[in-house]
Structure formats: C-alpha cells, structure tokens
Amino acid sequence: MDITRLPSWQQLESLAPQMRARHLRELFAGDPRRGLRYSLELPEFLFDYSKNLVDDEVFVKLLQLARDTGLEDWRTDLFSGAPINRTEGRPVLHPALRGGLPNPVSLDGAPVQDLVETELGRLKEFVNLLHNGAVTGYTGRRITDVVNLGVGGSHLGPEMVIEALRAHRSDEVRVHFVSNVDGAQLADVLARLDVETTLFAVSSKTFTTAETMTNARSALRWLGDLAPRTQLLRQHFVAVTASPEKAQAFGIDPGRVFRFWDWVGGRFSLWSAIGLPIAIALGFERFRELLDGAASMDRHFREAPLEENAPVLMALLSVWYCTFMGYPAHAILPYEQALHRLPAYLQQAEMESNGKSTTRAGEEAGYATGPLIWGMLGINGQHAFYQYLHQSPEVVPADFIGSVTPGHELEGHHEILLANMFAQSQALMNGVDREQVKAELASKGLSEKEIEQLAPYKVHRGSRPSNSILLRQLNPRSLGALIALYEHKIFTQGVVLQIYSFDQWGVELGKGLAAALQPQLESGELRSQDASTARLIDYYQRVRNGAAAPETAG
Template sequence: MDITQFPSWQRLNSLACRMQGRHLRELFAEDPARAARFSVELPEFLFDFSKNLIDDEVFVNLLQLARDADLEGWRDAMLSGAPINCTEGRPVLHAALRGGLPQPVVLDGDSVDAQAAAELGRLKEFVNLLHNGAVTGCTGRRITDVVNLGVGGSHLGPAMAIEALRAYRRDDVRVHFVSNVDGAQLADTLATLDVETTLFVVSSKTFTTTETVTNARSALRWFGDLAPRAELLRQHFVAVTAKPERAIEFGMAPQRIFRFWDWVGGRFSLWSAIGLPIAIAVGFDNFRALLDGAASMDRHFRETPLEGNAPVLMALVSLWYCTFMGYPAHAILPYEQALHMLPAYLQQAEMESNGKSTTRAGEEADYATGPLIWGMLGINGQHAFYQYLHQSPEVVPADFIGSATPGHALPGHHEILLANMLAQSQALMNGVGREQVETELAAKGLAVDEIEKLAPYKVHRGNRPSNTILLRKLDPHSLGALIALYEHKIFAQGVILQIYSFDQWGVELGKGLAAALQPKLTSGDASGQDASTAGLINYYQRVTAGAAALEFAG
C-alpha cells in the first residue's frame, strides 16, 4: 500500500502545519520531563532528541508510520539475507561482517558468516605479519608505508575511521590515501615515499573503477625497473575486491587478494577487507573492537522496541523534517577533531542511499525522500556558516556530536569545546527575542533611537531543531556503534519512505558518460554532443594544441 495513504501519514501532514506555529521553548516549558522522555542512553553514548519540534501526538504518529511501513518486517528480512536490494537482486548483509546477524545465513550453499570469518582471519594474519616486519618489498626491506588506492566507499570509510581513531594509530607502518584520478594527488603522495618500502592496496569492488585502476597503473610505473612486473605486483601490491578474477587478470598474486561480496554495498564496506587500511593503521585488535561496536548497535536495532530504538528514532525525526516540515537540508556538526571526516562520510552514506525519486512500486515519489547532508567540525563551522543556521529564513536541523572524555591530556580545552557545543544547540533552540535584545542594548547605554535601528538585526528567532549525541569516549568500540547507528537510520528512513536504499544508478550514469567522452577529448571529435559539451571539447583541444606547439617551438 502507498505509504501516503495511511492515516498516520495524513495525520502527520496536518500536524506539521500545527507544529510550524509551536516553539521549542514552549514545549520544554510545558513538559519538565521532556529531555528524559526524548532521550535514549546506550552503553556507548547518550542520544538526546528532545530539542526537536515534536510532541506526544507527533511522536505517536511517527511510530505508527514506521509500523504501517512494516519497518520491523523489513529489518528482519534484511538481517535474514532476503534480497531486499531488489533492483540488483541482492541481499544486504554488511552486518554479517561484524557478527551482527541474529542467526546464520546461507547463500548459494555457502555460510555468509563463515566466509566473513575466514576472510577476517586472512586479514588478521596479513596485518600481524606486516607489523612484525615479515612483509617486505622486492629488495627485502620491510614495508613502512601503505597507500590505499580507492574512491567512494573504498576511501571515505577507511580514511574517516583512521582519522577518528588517531589516538590509537601505530607508528611502525604509515597509511596514506589516494582517491582522485587527478594525478596531482598521487604525485604528491609518491614524492614522500620510498619505492623499496611502499605497499599499495588497490580497493575496488568491481576492479574496473576507472579512477582506481588508473592510479594503480601509474603506481606500478613509479617502481620503474626495480623488479619485473610480476614480482612488483606480488611484493608491493594487494587487492581488495568482490571480483578476484579481475584482479588476477590485472596481475595480482592470488594470495594477496582479499575478498568481499556483492551483498556488501561500497558505502557500507569498511567492515570488510576494505577496512584493511584501518587494521593496519590501528592494529587488528582495535579493528576487531570497531566491528564489535557495530555489532552491539546491530543488536540494539533488531531487539529494541521502536519507542526506544535509537536508529529508528533518528530516521523518524529526519523524515519528519525533510518530508513533512519541508526542511530540505541536515547538518552534521562534530565537536571532536578526530571526527572531522564524519560529515563527508555520512554525506555519501545517506545521499547515495536515499537520494532517490522512484518508489518501490516504480512510481515517481511526490514527497522528499532524504535531506541534503552537509557539515564540518563544529568549532570551525561556528566561524563559517553558523550565521546561516541561526538567522537565515531556512531552517536546517542538525546533529551535534561530541565526547564526554577528551582524546588528549591538555587541560581546559575540552570544557571549552563542549561548552561551545551545548551553547550552540541551546542558542539554536531558544534564540533571542526582541525584548531581550532591547534590554541588553539599553544596558550598554544606547539611546532609544539607536536601539530601534539596531534591534532587528540582533533578533534570533530560535526554534531551530537538533539532536545531540554525546559519546562516553571516542574509541574503536564507540566509533563502530556510531557508524552503525547512522547505517540503520538510513535503512529505516528508506523503508518508511518506500524507496530502495542500496542501489546507486545515479552514480553509474556518470561513469558511463565519462567513458564515452574520454576518447573524444583525445581525438577532438565532438560530433553527437550537445552544444555546451562540444564547445568545451573544442576549447580543450585549442588549449592543449597551443601548449604542444609552444613546447615543440621551445
């Protein structure tokens, strides 16, 4: 049944109109227990969603909408291995990679859990050998630097996690990332490395990703005549892919190929062998703790009633704003330096998943299915775009994320950091009214006419909603739980809004067009292109031809 036809949906539509006229200050004044009722405490963090424009009636109808959408049924189907990625005919089982399934799943006669455990064992063995100095290059020197070549989910997840766990990094092997096909990034990275002690991890689900394969070929050329190609690939390259046969065709040694599977989406793959750079950077035991934290959130998601289920509540609040209240964006604001890459990671995770306009019935959705995700470190954002958050006509709900325990020993810093986080969420909620502004200006000695002129510019309407996630401590376990929290939130929102969250046909479109245009840039043949693209190709040809002529003349 079309989700918009349920009474819960229609009631939420009418409640949205009513809540536009309410203020968060009033909601807190009416209910002294509001913060406690609209909070969930888990072993890893406190999730406070009380600063949202919801009341009991909204809350009840949001929960009913989740039940009308059969969220619990879809959740159980996902975790049992049903092919819920229907447009590609695949199950969605990234939870299996971390031991988060309620029972064993068998696909095509093979145990998913056994496959994941076996590959994890291979990963552990390789990482331990690397840290013990037993992995060497062609000249016999131990590997000291690892460069991950990957893009999208093969880059953002591992890079974000390593930054988040910076306090747990080992110093015997350094990890670097190259994601851009712009050769400048690869050249800059290679300039700091020694060919004899560098290992490349080529991470690509299909092993056909143009950016990654191009970088891998250039990395291979960087070694020059240090050793024959086959030896270089055996000693200095590792592949992570769901298509090992393609890695073998490239020349990779089978024992240096780590596998994950079609039932793992790229943006949900850091728990798989794609997480090899994480295990190298922080050690395998900490990587295992990351997986365990995610598995803990898996259990919470599948076992906790909807009323206290943190991922479900996050999903309901998000769709309440985006789909019913008409707020098209959502900000991710970490107050933790180590989480500086989290906004970019969550941008891919959510927008590549729920950036869809076709429902599961194949119809065009006439409602918003997901917000624009953006953000940056909160302290830096305060001096950049918070002006917009506080006084723009547009309302941007936000997630504030911090930690009760600092990741350093410098006195005084953490209290200032957390005070800013709490102050910003409080200011967005309460604002500053005209009367208070005038009182404050009068106290500063301004004349009445000056107050009249200045006061409108200093008024903050407030009523800007937010969630706050306060971690006990940012460590591998809590990071795993935090990431899985958002994964399940994205899934729940997609189910309720009746879209498929686990394909990404919009990504595939651009790849195909780029492959067709690449030879045209070389040949200069712009036939069959629209006028703009043809003009750009012609301009590129003129510039490169002119540069070549000057070089020849010189």
C-alpha cells in the first residue's frame, strides 16, 4: 500500500498548513466544551488532549487514516498471536505476559498462557524464598543484595518501574543495576556490597550480549576465592533469558534460569521474568498488580472505539505532528519525582521501534516515521530547556504527566508541583502576544521607548501543543496502565505509517563493527579502517603505551 495516495492522507496534507496558521486560543474560544470533548477519563487517569492543534475535521481524517491502513485488523492480529513481526517471522505477544489476551493462543502446540503462568509461578516461589532468607550464598549467609546485569530492555524497564514505585518497595532485599560495560559503574556498585551476600541476575535475551556477559564475567572474578567457580555460579547467579541452554552452558543452575520467549521484544519485556528485579524490590504481589494494570489497558485498547481509544488518539496525534505538521521531536515531562526514568524508558521504547526508514513493502519511506523522544522531570526542565519550548522557532509537542495523590506526606509541595504542571501547559497553549506584553510593561511604569525596545523579547507565540495525563495515584496498577498506554501508542504509530515496529536491525550494525574493532584496539594492528577510525585507534594505542606523538602532517 502506498499510503501517500490514500484520500485521507492527502486530505491531511492539505489540512496541515491550514492548522499551522490557527492558534490554540482560537480553538478554545470557538468551543467552550473543548476540554470535555477532547478528554477521556479512564479508571486510572484522566487523558486530556484538548491542547492540541486539531479540530473535528482533522480528527475525522486521522481516524479514517487509521481505518484505511488496517489498524483494527492489525490490532486483532496482535492479540491473536499472528506473526506481525514479519521480518523475523514472530508474533508479538507481550500482552500475554500480563493476561491481556482475549482468547487462548498456542504456539508450536504449547498454550502461551500456560507457559507464562508456569514461569510466573517459578518467579513467585524464588522471590518468596529470597525474602524469607532461604536463598543463601556459599557461606550460608542470606542474600541481601541483588545486582541486575543487563542493558537496554533488560535494564531500562525494571529500573524505571522500581524507581517509579519507590514508595511501594519491600525492605527485604536491595536491588542494584549495572548496564554499562564501562567498568566504572560495576566497580562503584560492587564497592558497596559483600561478596558473601550478593546475588547477580544476568538478564539477556540471547545470553550473548557483549556488555552484559563482560559484566557477568567481571562479577564472577569479584567473588574471587569465596568458593569454586562452579559453586559460585550455582549459588550467586541467576539468569533471565530466552536462551536457557546458553545460560546453563555458562554454568548457572538450571533451577535458577528464568525464561522468556522470542515473541517478547526486549523493550516490551519488563512484564516477563525480566521483571525479576521488580518482583524482588516490590514483592511478587505488587508485581502482579503492575501486570493487572497493563492488562486493563490491553482491554481498553482492544475494545474501545477508535475515537474513544487513548493509545490510538495519542498515536494519531503523534503521526499528525511528526509526519504532517513537520514537528520532528516530542517531549516527555513528568511532574512526579518517582517517574524520573520514564523519559529514558519511553525514548528507547519508541525510537527503537519506529526509528526506521523502510516501509513494510521494503521501500524507502518518503515521510517521517516517528519523532525524537526526549525529556526530563518537569520542574528541573523548567530551569533547563523550557525556554526552548516556549520561544524557539521549533514547535515541540509534549506530554505532561502527574498525579492527584502525592507519594509523600509533606504539606504544600504537591500543590506547587501541579500548579507548575498546569501552568506550563497553559502557557505553551496561550502564549503572550505583543499587546499583552506592552500592557504589562506599562503597568510597571516603563516609558514608551523602553516598552518598544523590550516588548519583542517577551512575546511568547504560544499555540504549542501538549497532552496532559493525570493519574489518580502513582501505584503499581496505574503505572502498568500508563506503560501499556505508550506500548499500544507505539504499535498504532507503526501500523499507520507502515513500519515494522518490533525488529531492531539498526542496533545490530554497531554491535558487529564493535566486535571486529575490539581485537584491533587490543593489538594495535589496523586492518581496513577508514582514516578517522585508524586515527582514533592510533591515538588510543600511543596514549596507552606512552609512545611519542607522530609528526604533524604538512
């Protein structure tokens, strides 16, 4: 399908310049009920999308584009286990991990839900034993600290969730994360731990990820002479992987190898055994609440009409801005300290999924397929980059995320926090025009000349779009729903823009080149390198070996 030939696509192209010329103030002035009509109240949160540069005509065309590109059929295929990850010949069944499938699905003769529940049962048993002190190191002392060794989806999701739910943590066992192959991170974590009471969770889908396996081998050396190598691996290591045979070959006890499957993408895997650190940090029951919250969003995405479907509306707005309006970036702005890792998590989830230029037909996409995702905590961002959001020539749509109920008992803080969240989205929407600025300056007693000189610098054009997501309370269930909201948004974007969202071939190229370069860094023997890379390796070797600098080229 050439989607650019669809009438709905072409109509949206013609509407985009018209909408760029309009102002959000005008849209609100023309519809006093806009805030009600362009918002959804779901069980866990309010989704307000009224501050977007859209009107009813644009929405009708966006929804038609979703139908024209087969979204409803693709949604059915997602939940039925069809191999929608076609470049790898796999289904995409992360909703199955949280009980989000409407009907039983079997793969290779095995009921998927039975596989999932069996593994969750093993996870629950291990976590309970760990919390009860029954899991010990070689010397018999109980395990007090677990270090998760993983990168990408094996790290970002669990770390983000544990940080977000810090108010719900169990104190039984401490969880730490090491993702970087830079040894400084691992050394810093290990310096605070006791070899006798530390357990390492090696989390890798393939169990060949270079960064993770390097850290695992270094962790094994850190345990040193505590016990024979085979015993250390049996008592101080567990594995989470889709390649259990490789974990066992590494030396990890088969009873401590927790499995997930190749139909689970790494960036969508926190619901699987990859969530072991979450279950350890929060307790298994709260981990299950997280899964239940995500399953509730699965139902909403599956059953709600497109025009009342939060993930669909979020996705279509993203398509509208990035592909039609020419706004290439999108900001994630949590007004909730506990969500400080959410922008990084969503950056990977969306950009690794839809950061592609080849359509499902194998042809070059002649249009933008997804925005650059970035952001940070809203209050900190206000004192860092909001100047850009308010007055830069570039328009950056944003998601503001907060909660009604604070995760603390300090008086007065939460009202200030939410006042800032609401005010910033309002300021981005309305802006301040020249006449308002001049009136304000005149009220302060400035002269006519001073006003004329200063006014241009204080004008805010406004009409900067945003969504607001206001959780009732940040807890395991609402966080699960929030994460699944963005997962289904990403899926919808990919379907509409004809992108395969669930492969990641762009990640593989750099891995292969790094593997080839590593021996040359170690030996200094350069083979078939471009001039820049050869220069970098030469400098590395000279500085490491204390050699003199070569003569500067004339």
